[in-house]
Amino acid sequence: MEFTGSSYTGAFKNGRMEGEGEYKFPTETRYVGEMKNGMFHGKGVLHFTNGSIYEGTWEKGISKQGKYTFSDGLKYQEKDWEFCDGYDRQFYTERCNGLKPAGESQLTDLDSLHVIPDGCYDCGDGFYDPNARVITDYEHHFLRNADDYEHEWIVSTCRKSWDEIVGHSPEN
Structure with missing residues (x-):
């Protein structure tokens, strides 16, 4: 033990x-x-x-x-x-x-969500910048470069910074 x-x-x-x-x-x-x-x-x-x-x-x-x-x-x-x-x-x-009372669904395993930098994704172990194709940890230290497979998965699956701000998207 x-x-x-x-x-x-x-x-x-x-x-x-x-x-x-x-x-x-x-x-x-x-x-x-x-x-x-x-x-x-x-x-x-x-x-x-x-x-x-x-x-x-x-x-x-x-x-x-x-x-x-x-x-x-x-x-x-x-x-x-x-x-x-x-x-x-x-x-x-x-x-x-423990389970939480009914209410707003959790988007991640965390009680408080990380604030995602503009134009980036929260990929679970850090932030992903699709333009630089770089993943950093939540303190913005370099973790790795994303290959094509990881890039596609993050872009199609993960939370985006523009989802958190109404009316904002990387295209606007």
Whole structure:
């Protein structure tokens, strides 16, 4: 656990987490509940850093049923919870930070979006200037030159600076 930044306080059996305990992830999300054979097993509660919680029942590390309470108090219950397992990276942000209440959709994995320089794209690891065909990190340090394939992908897929300012486009 020390290699991953996680910690555990609680009962052990045969060198594995077993019984009641608290498991803290590197993200500061905490699981408090029952463990068996080194996995979440039985009843437990995930406490996310944004104040939301998930009370559930686990089997061999996989949540089978539970109730999610958003940080604003809104409750969501679903039976046969079949996502957010360790193999599904689709919900990584939700596992780390908790789900957010309904509202404006997130455009990226970040809580606050980067302000994209004029005429550029946000390509996920930095900004892309299509005229220079250069990608810089978010502090504007050179990362790489885009080849034709990456250029086409960024231009057709990524957020653009002119989408954020109404009535502005590189053609205007």
